[in-house]
Amino acid sequence: MKTPVPDYLDEVLDSLRDDTSGANADYIPELAEADPEPFGMALTTTLGRTYAAGDADTEFSIQSISKPFAYAAAIIDRGLDRVLDAVGVEPSGEAFNELSLEGGTHRPKNPMINAGAITTHSLLVGAEAGQGDRVDRAVTFFSRLAGRDLRVDERVCASELASAHRNLALAYMLRTYGILDGDVPSVVEGYTRQCSILVSVRDLSVMAATLATGGIQPVTGERIMDPATARHVMAVMAAAGMYDAAGDWLTRVGIPAKSGVAGGIVGVLPDRVGIGTFSPRLDSHGNSQRGRRAFERLSRDMGMHLFASDQGRLDAVDVSESPDTVTFALRGNVQLTAASELLDLMADSNGPADVVLDVTRVHSFSDLGRRMSLEGLRRLRLDGRRVAVRDPSGVLPDPDLGDGSYPDAL
Template structure:
């Protein structure tokens, strides 16, 4: 992987962008710096180039602070203040909904300033709110992050446009706090220092449903990650978001210091750094690197995986029984809606009676919440039809199998006549 990443950097080395010269500290950055990092969902990070170079997070902080606001205030409260529609405008434009006065989304400045005001508990102090932001970003990165005070001072001295945006939101009654203080703290948020390893770990935490794969700390609940990733996919790359989604297909966010962070759900977090920006405010070389990674590694969100084996093995046994008064279904793979529907369809063919029905989950790798509810509903109906139910579930992939109406199937590690696949799995049916 490091060799491949070095190859990608070499292929994308040509640079035709410009530094963010409207912020003096950013204008002084070394324009030739170039780095990339990938973090897998089991916590392995690969990096190449100037991976130790640190820079300010800038607008890449927006999705993470949006996540903190969702966690602290809930979805409904955040949606009252900030929408989720792509603006089609540059990041620093006035983009307010005509009917509500809400900023169109949290990934543009006017929305991010508003989102900052929603972090923390209602009534918290300015200092408490910023500490929640800093510690939250640190939890995503897996290490303590600090503010670059020089960049903060430089940006604060050139924050007139953001001040105008904050006063505009205030005039529509969306925020009640002092706009000047809010912009100051939003600017401090953007001045937190990271490197590409930090950003790839932060992205991997989003891709992993809120669980930091390196530290094992749960930073967010999965529903928050789903909301953030959805908004990133449609709004994260500003007025280039449509082109990005079609060509790269990874929910992402860029920053004017030259960073790009991308999170592909269930697969990987990635980050790039190159300070020169294109006309949309995104890193020129960073965009090309992400395009190359997506193409080479099949990382496009809309790429369909190869069709896997059926979730059911030996369905003939399920319908006909195996000659000893038992109907057995062997399940495999991940049980989501589509797989669970297939299981229910087969279970529905079993006539009412007292035949023992065995559902073998020993080959199942994962059961999501929808799949769990559907399988348990099938168990409940079979039980009401008179069938005793046994689950073979050595790894407890179907936790708390309470099907309702007092139905709770017997759970065993293996059946008595099965050779154990693992020496530790020695439990048998109590009636054996």
């Protein structure tokens, strides 16, 4: 059987191809002259399955979509406290290239606007890092997120540097306030090279899916960042990723996202999916016109709005019984709701039957979900019942019942 998901994505793209409103970014010559017609989309699930349609393998410069991923790298390299000393997390309500600074601290409002992104780039690697070190860090980190080797488009980089006057002005102002260290032209050139890294929508969807998993690259299985960093980055994307259209985007689409002036948009839904789209014509906010509409369609058709609550109750635990065994099967991401449901069902389970906790269909446990689940097993064992765990993929970390003992493994 052929999966129908790519057919659905093709239908979404076909329904929007006639929308030729908007225009290529005109302040970077290479982007202004780019073919405006390519249109592609890709989705990658947190289980590592990618579905693509249209011009999914066409490469384009990542531009401002680099910002959340560079922000993650800076947090890893320098620690969250150091990064927050230099860059805030509040929406600016202004265009991407405005000098939006906080009063008093003079920090850029957030890392998604240019002033904040230039500051973030300057923090990569360490205080003594040079331009080459910072650019290598960005290319290597983005490549690990995408699962393949990426490279800088030198033509786009040169074209953008030739008209980088505003970014230079922003950086010099940041330097006067003591926010930015180092040689300003070198930092701006490094940031421009970061923005000139070539990606496809397939790459973007996998990179976003790595955030959605809490930092595990879903195809290679490599842990690239810790869950707290991924959560922080996604939260900032939701608040400020779409610039002065962030509020409208969050209410209409409800998917944390980031756009780039080459025409790409990346979106992420925690524990579910990463999304990438590409179409070069931009709307008045600097976001891809057809890409924006594609995200609106996905959000509506597939129930992807982050704040949707109209799907009814989703059972998180299945219970099955045989004469000698009762099995509790968890699924998805086990947090408070699923774990509390499990404990209530365990409390209602009476008799001498053996107990099996089946986590075969679990994607991950929060720390609270893990502790609650193990506490349920511990109390059942204290009641004199044999307890066991079926965990072929090892998703339940260190199943110590709290007294140095472990449930049987199946």
